[in-house]
Amino acid sequence: MPFKEFIEKLSKAKVQKGDIPVWHLYTLGIGGDVFYKGLKEGKIKGAYCEYCNSVILPPRMYCEDCFEKIDKFVDVKGPFIVVAYTELYRDLDDNRLDIPIKVALISVPYAKGGIIHFLNPYQEIENGDIVKPVFNKKRVGSLKDIKYFELKK
Amino acid sequence: MAQKVAILGAGLTKFMRRAKETGKELAFEAARMALEEANMDISEIDCVVMATAPDMFDGVHMKGDWLSDGAGAKRKPYMRSYVGGGSGVFAIIHGWYLVASGLFDTCLVVAEEKMSSCMPHPQGAFNAIYDQFLERPLGVNLLWIFSLEMMRYMHVHKISLETIALVSVKNKRNGLDHPCTQKGIAGEYTVKDILNSEVIAYPVYRLMVSPVTDAAAAIVITSEHEAKRRTDNPIWIEGVGWCLDTSYWTNRDLYYPKYVEYAARMAYDMAGIKDPRKEIHVVEPYDPFAYKELHHLEGLLLADKGEAPKLLEKGFWDRDTKDGIPSCPSGGLLGVGNPIAAAGLMKVIEIYLQLKGEAGKRQVKREVKRGLAQAWGDLMQVGTVVILSK
Known part of the structure; x- marks a missing residue:
């Protein structure tokens, strides 16, 4: 027999709770x-590499x-295109979500890289659609200063 | 038959308590410097090795992968080297066997550590390297093993605290001349200053312990034919060795690092060295704690057991010695800083610079044809050794 079951009942395993005490x-x-x-x-913002003449997103x-080192940074104004999206039905702790979260890989045709961010959960957005960022009014310098991307009309 | 392997370039960032750069950015800076010295483009690099210690420092799980683009590894054969504190020297061993085997002609070896991310202190991460049931319930940290090991070493050989403190005095003075030294680490200290510092875990005093540091280091290595094509004065990797002892620190006699001796013997055999005390001309043993330099010098067979402290008192390990072996001319971890993996590679770089005669104010006075760098760590039972020559 290739496998041996050492403990038949999980409750019989002696365990000790622990964590790694850092943040x-x-x-x-x-x-x-x-x-x-x-x-x-x-x-x-994006970075501009003069060696390959490319905009890199994020910078x-x-x-x-x-x-090569980059010291030139530019505003990236789009067009932002949905390359792929997904709808998430469970959160990080495996709780069922009432409203699924839409997440997309968003790219700009002339830029290397892209941005992962939310899509407006109430809009029907498909792969290939052009979207725009919706910023919060109060911004603190955070990834979530962008509320989500929504369809560009 | 292994092909010969040479070092063509090196790069080292400033050592800092908290760098504004990310780990990737630090790795890039060091790698870029090494490529520039080697006069090579990233496209000429066949493979990349990255050394970086516990993921818990940067707070990025699988950080070897995360760091890869900063090490210039995009779409290249890439692997992380990891034996804890021994990683910096093990990385060049890793690069050596990739090139010596004939599989690759060029390798970029990068080492990075960003310890400042880890809060409230990296000792929290070190707590988790110990056994969950036999040691961690006691609240163990890294100081425990060092203080017990230092006590055992002092007891067996009847070494005084004043003698151990001389290591800190020497290395912190040497570190004054290192351009990358961490602010506030190097300086002119007396034995009294060292022993007036706070006792952290007796007999370990604050100024006998290396600091928490952010930094990166990098080296370019190549095969013999690539080296000869590119430079008239390559520095050769003559020997490598590594060894792990039991991970039960209760099961080895702490007064002597047998794992370092075994690693050294492997490297000496490879380099054809019969009498290391005559054939090694400069040495960079791992010195995260003051006593550790002496402990390691004995493990490297450069002094008899218990004799390294006596030689220290006579100036045998001083940078300006004429007939001794200069030890830690860089300033070491006590005098430059201790970004774990990058600290080990910094030691390799110091030997490389000493052999090239480019160590500036740190250049040793005696003639050097061959040098040795050593690191140590993992569960405090790994020894890693590399021998370089002109």
């Missing part, structure tokens, strides 16, 4: 700082293709 202060970094400051201003301190 974290994450550094935004050079590229992340440009991105978050842009969001606070109601803008989506980064270096181009992962050319492996």
